[in-house]
Amino acid sequence: MSGSDTVLVALEGGVLRLTLNRPDKLNSFNEEMHHALRAGIQRAHDEAAVRAVLLTGAGRGFCAGQDLGDRDPRKATEAPDLGKTLETLYNPTLRLIRSLEKPVICAVNGVAAGAGANIAFACDIVLAAKSARFIQAFSKIGLVPDAGGTWNLTRILGEPRAKALTMTAEPLGAEKAADWGLIWKAVDDDRLEEEAMALATGFASGPTKGLGLTKRAIQAAGTNSLDQQLDLERDLQREAGRSADYAEGVAAFLEKRKPDFKGR
Ligand code: LHQ
Numbered sequence: 131m132s133g134s135d136t137v138l139v140a141l142e143g144g145v146l147r148l149t150l151n152r153p154d155k156l157n158s159f160n161e162e163m164h165h166a167l168r169a170g171i172q173r174a175h176d177e178a179a180v181r182a183v184l185l186t187g188a189g190r191g192f193c194a195g196q197d198l199g200d201r202d203p204r205k206a207t208e209a210p211d212l213g214k215t216l217e218t219l220y221n222p223t224l225r226l227i228r229s230l231e232k233p234v235i236c237a238v239n240g241v242a243a244g245a246g247a248n249i250a251f252a253c254d255i256v257l258a259a260k261s262a263r264f265i266q267a268f269s270k271i272g273l274v275p276d277a278g279g280t281w282n283l284t285r286i287l288g289e290p291r292a293k294a295l296t297m298t299a300e301p302l303g304a305e306k307a308a309d310w311g312l313i314w315k316a317v318d319d320d321r322l323e324e325e326a327m328a329l330a331t332g333f334a335s336g337p338t339k340g341l342g343l344t345k346r347a348i349q350a351a352g353t354n355s356l357d358q359q360l361d362l363e364r365d366l367q368r369e370a371g372r373s374a375d376y377a378e379g380v381a382a383f384l385e386k387r388k389p390d391f392k393g394r
Contacts, residue, residue, distance in 0.1 A: 137166035138188065139173075144181035144334030145327070146174050153189025156241060158197040164219040171226040174234075181334035181393050183230070184326055185253060186237040195244020195267060212273070220245060220277050227252050228349060231342025233333045237326035238304070238313070243267040248279035251286075254345060255329065256313035258304035259322045264312070266296040285352060286312055337375035338393035 138149040148170040150157035157163075174180045187193055201210060227234055227249075236253035243265040250256050250264070258264075266283075268275045275283070275296045283292035287310060295302060304316035317325050333341060343366045351359050370376055375391045382389035 134162050134166040136160070136163035137170055139170050141180065143331050144179065145184050145330040146170065146177075146180045146182070147184045147186070147327075147330075149186050149188050150193050151188040152197075153187075153191070155197055155199075156191035156194035156243075157187045157189070157246070158194040159219070159245065160197045160200045161219065164223065168223045168226065171223060171230060171234075174230055174232060175226065178393070180232065181336075181338045182232055182330045183234045184237060184330040185234065185250075186323075186326065187239050189240070191240040191246075192238045192242040192250065192262065193246025194241065195246045198271070216276055220249075224249070224252050224278050231345060232338055233330070233341055233345070235326055235330045235333070237322055238262045238264075239322055241265065241301075245277035245279075248275065248277035248282065251282040251312060252278050257315050257317055257322060257326050257329070258307065258313050259319040260304050260316045261319050262304045262316075263301040264304075264307055265299055265301045267299050269297055269299045283312075286310070335391060337373070337379060337389075337391045339373045339375050340370045343370050 136151055138147075138151045140147045140149075148167065150163065150167070152158065152160070152163060159167075171183065174183045196215070203210065233255065234253045236250045236256045238250050238256060238258035240259065240262050242250050242258075242262065244267040247264040247266065250258075266275055266279065268279075274280070279296070280292070283295060287295070291310065294300070302310075302312070304313065307313045308316045315325075347359075347362055347366055350362055354362065374394045375389075378391060379389050
């Protein structure tokens with residue numbers, strides 16, 4: 131769905147800024163916001179003018195996961211099918227973020243809970259305000275972590291920390307999340323927007339073709355053998371070496387000037 135105000139969309143200097151915008155509900159997901167976010171990421175796939183994406187939240191939170199009031203079990207006549215919610219609403223968006231061959235920066239401006247935390251972890255580079263915290267809130271309501279959380283947390287942290295975080299739902303502060311390698315950086319609250327935008331803008335004028343291929347290679351490494359990965363690096367480097375950005379990057383270096391990358 132386009133034109134929804136549940137996600138504010140702005141294209142600035144090649145950066146598609148997507149702001150989750152249900153601040154009175156800490157930007158928790160209702161169906162409309164799911165569709166609006168997906169449309170935003172799809173636009174990044176479709177438009178060459180989009181060279182990087184910045185995902186953030188309006189107000190004091192980043193995202194509190196699913197809107198728990200949206201389908202109140204007390205008012206339902208039968209048990210819900212949450213698997214269907216994942217299959218039709220969350221998982222397509224997660225897959226679109228991972229398959230987008232452009233950098234996706236996430237600026238976590240406040241609390242990120244449940245699927246909200248795990249959507250952040252699915253982005254390529256995560257900056258968080260020092261006051262932000264990440265909560266695997268699922269266990270508090272009898273659910274299983276979703277939105278790729280069990281995959282990301284286990285790969286990044288290992289089983290002991292992944293199990294403890296998900297089973298206790300203990301909040302994890304931004305600085306500890308950075309120390310643990312779950313996010314890139316914790317920054318002073320009043321610097322978050324500027325730092326995230328500077329990073330995204332830098333990428334948007336960078337060799338985004340090569341950055342996209344880099345993303346593909348890093349993501350493949352988790353399941354590839356070394357032999358497979360060496361082959362993949364060979365193939366992707368062949369492709370990168372044929373790009374206009376590579377020619378421009380080398381020419382600019384030799385001519386001692388700033389490169390003018392086009393993302394091709
Ligand atoms: C909310 C929410 C929220 C509605 C804050 N919904 N209103 C689930 C089910 C289905 C399919 C698949 O996937 C999932 C995935 C999930 O994401 S499950 C996990 C869902 N999320 C949670 O369990 C987190 C619930 N929220 C909280 O625990 C707290 O709000 C946190 C710790 C995030 C923030 O606490 P506070 O800073 O103290 O804020 P607050 O609780 O006062 O919230 C502010 C407002 O936002 C409040 O509304 P009100 O009208 O009272 O001001 C909350 O009701 C509302 N809100 N989260 N998920």
